[in-house]
Amino acid sequence: MVLLATPSHPTGGIALPIEGGRWLVGLVGTGDDRPPRDPDAFDRFRRGLRDPAISEVVSTGHPVGEVALHRQTDNRRHHYERVPGWPAGLLVVGDALCAFDPIYGQGVTVAAQEALALRRTLERGLRPGDERRLLRAFARVLAVPWSVATGEDRRFPTSVGAPPTRVEAVLGWWGGELGRLAAHGDTLASDSLSRVYHLMATPLLLFRPGLVGHAVRARLRGLGPPNPRPEITSASPA
Structure with missing residues (x-):
């Protein structure tokens, strides 16, 4: 269950069933409107979300751990592939090369793709210049998730950094259109967004x-009713 933060509603949350009959509950906010560490204040923040679905899950159980905070949500990328005279034997991977806003869940997948590229190179044996070639390969891996994360974050008024290019602005608008289709029951839009955003x-x-065609039809006929809210009966994944 996910309640997305949007520019007009910059708070949200997520509730996921995990092992041991437990649920993982997370909250998100932007700017000064962020979930606090204090358990009571955390609960007040949760109850203040625009939809009670997350709170309904929480109300059927009890906390089994402390509130953990993650404040490092910047998107940071280093273009080491552009550095002249890159030294032999040195390689940068993972968050040291590019760190994403963790709300999009892309960092581990990107690091795994970089590891696969490195393994393919090591299997055939290192050659002079492979470090630079690998950094360029990593840059290609980063292109899509970087555009997704920065494009989405730029929609929020608290976003900082360079303004979007015309292409990025168009892509951001189109992603918003598809998101609205998905929120109103368009399974093709939902599946397509999910596969691209999860790098599949x-x-x-x-x-x-x-x-x-679906977007044009929605413009002419309307989006139709939104997806129904989930029925919350128990915090047990069963």
Whole structure:
């Protein structure tokens, strides 16, 4: 269950069933409107969300751990592939190369893709210049998730950094259109966004003709009713 933060409603949360019959509950906010560490204040923040679904899950159970905070949500990228005279034997991977806002859940996947590229190189044996070639390969891996994370974050008024390019602005607008389709029951839009955002498919999937047709139809006929709220009966995954 996910309650997305949006520019007009900059708070949200998530509740996921995990092992041992427990649920992992997280809250998110932007700017000064952020979830606190104090358990009582954390509960007040949760109850203040625009939809009670997260609170309904929490109310059927009890906390089994302390509140943990994560304040490092910047998107940070280093273009080491552009550094002249890169030294032999030195390679930068993972968050040291590019750190993402963790709300999008892309960092581990990107690091795994970098590890696969490194393994392929090591299997055939290192050659002179492989460090630079690997950094360029890593940059290609980073292109899509970086665009997703920074494009989404730029929609919020608290965002800092360079303004979006015209292409990024168009892509951000189109992603918003598809998000609205998904929120109103369009399974093609939902599946396409999920596959691209989770790095399981090329971004070209977002421009398949069927999606364009669905967006045009929604403009002409309306979006239709939103997805129904989940029925909360128990905090047990069963």
